[in-house]
Amino acid sequence: MICKERTKRRTQCYLMDPTPQDKPVATLADVARHANVSTATVSRCLNSPDQVVGRTRERVMQAVRDLGYTPNFSARALAAKQTNTVGAVIPTMENAVFARGIQAFQEELGRHGKTLLIASSGYKEALEEEQVRALVARGADALLLIGYHRSPGLYAFLRQRSVPTLVSWSYDAAQDQPAMGFDNKAAMAELARLALRQGHREIACISAPITSNDRARHRVEGIRLAMAEAGLDPFGLVLTEVPYGIDQGEVAFRTALAAAPETTLVMCGNDVLALGALRAAREMGLRVPLDVSVTGFDDIELAILAEPALTTVHVPHREMGRRAANTLIQMLNDGETPASVALPTDIRVRQSLGPPRQKTGL
Amino acid sequence: MICKERTKRRTQCYLMDPTPQDKPVATLADVARHANVSTATVSRCLNSPDQVVGRTRERVMQAVRDLGYTPNFSARALAAKQTNTVGAVIPTMENAVFARGIQAFQEELGRHGKTLLIASSGYKEALEEEQVRALVARGADALLLIGYHRSPGLYAFLRQRSVPTLVSWSYDAAQDQPAMGFDNKAAMAELARLALRQGHREIACISAPITSNDRARHRVEGIRLAMAEAGLDPFGLVLTEVPYGIDQGEVAFRTALAAAPETTLVMCGNDVLALGALRAAREMGLRVPLDVSVTGFDDIELAILAEPALTTVHVPHREMGRRAANTLIQMLNDGETPASVALPTDIRVRQSLGPPRQKTGL
DNA sequence: GGAAAGTATGTAAGCGCTTACATTTTTCGG
């Protein structure tokens, strides 16, 4: 049972609730008393052990063990004005892509003694802003954010609080915000060029909503760029925007094909949508890639397991996470703004993309 | 640039680094001064607004806005001795199952004004213990843990610190630790019974390492239970233990079939391993379920997309996460230990399980 | 109109730690 009514002196808790486990938790001062040194010495033992002579250190460490002392994080953060914590706001953990990148990010941070605080925004801009502010209030020393798109006010806030911030999952040479990402537009354009070379002309795109999601927007732009290069009208692209999810991909595929039955290629903004599209195609009795080709983006583990295996853009998520961590740590140490990095992506050609069906006197 | 050398008076920072963004962040006291009230009043405005009369409140809130004040989390936590933070240690975020449950957990916590702190242990017991201690040191008011298996010392620590703790993803009536989970053994036994009824006798199991993972162990036990019920030797089960991952499932499938070529059914400890098994089967030219049946556990989204679709145990992960959040919040409020809950699971019969092949005079 | 009771606000003592500066102890060259 918890001692809820806070009372001035902790010992009074005993009166109200004398359960044995409510023994007050050991503090630095307890350790100091037990080891017969000052609190400063204990603190030094914990934070910079080599400033303390061996014999004393032993004694203090023994006291720490005896009392089962654990430093209080809040007190430490308050006094030292740094938390060794890095925050990250991602759209959702349910997207394997973020889970993978963030896992690597966290592992690398851990290796450097930093802790990761994750928040998710559900792809909602307002919620993201809230989460960012919450992480800063909690003392995040640095921040990892996904994509560039967010209010100028938020960027200003981050600058005012001097919180080193790194953008990820995106790379845009035109932006001056440092990033560790990849060029969504170029990557998707390359995939589109490949498809166009195979003869596709009637193209549909299933994408996440593009207004507040630069990754999604850039991918669509990539398709349009390739179409323009090939002499097609970039606005001939049939675009269907849906939220994230396999089901959504399924729905969107039906919508798109209903709107444009001539479609021979459906390029999806990510693999999850593509998987949904594949499912819809199967249910509709369309053979992939004979009747219609489908492509994805991300190269999640399941892309290769799908039937047919998904042609997609491979993104080095783990490497991105790892390197983002290193970059952020360096920003923290040097206080310098690093140059943005565009990680290379490459196309994984598999079965879901083939030449378009011959026009049989339709 | 960050003012790194800490100096006694903040203003001295200016001397070393007069960049404009280093303007000191507004504190409670600043707000109080600006609104011409005491810090206590400001604090009350923020935490229990109805204790403050309207006119004063307005004035304070205006000051808060004017100064762009954000409360300092560490200071608040230190003074109030509570953080409104719940911690969770999961094996890995890369497992969609945890991602999904935790996402729901977080959403529900958010609805109640609590923040989630996630750590991952990589399925390593020692690391998990470390993470738990770290979360407690950071002031987690409560904890969500996966499975029962952990050192008694850790449980003792949690009790001593009176941190309400809920076990999840597991349910065992024999344990007195409160849980919001499901009965892994019973669920797997049911699936095994179904398979046995179809005539399978040569069974292999691909599982995560079972020594320090009660979920995995209970699932294996479930298979053995069903085998025993059917008059088979429970230790005739060919068990292959591998780490988590599609690739691992693939490897394990080959190993298992090499060791026991007669196998007609491969029951996997989770869907990811099963997906790997499916892939291996395909590569080996085995038809599923004609030559060999495969089952999974969890019912991840992709189970239905696999070829053939995976017969598996459906687990209500989102509901589990949501209810775990509610239970934990209740524990926090009442200080009472709730009864454990076993959520119902059910079998999703799909194509990957069929009757065993006829013995053709092998 | 004034005492009692209730409301609103202020005062100030911590919460558990870090760290600048002061003091004590050790080391070491001459």
Next chain:
DNA sequence: CCGAAAAATGTAAGCGCTTACATACTTTCC
């Protein structure tokens, strides 16, 4: 063996907030 420099340790002032208790101001009711 002495004194100065270096190393180890101690002292105490915060960090930014909450909250028990004190005080001031309103109501309420006889």
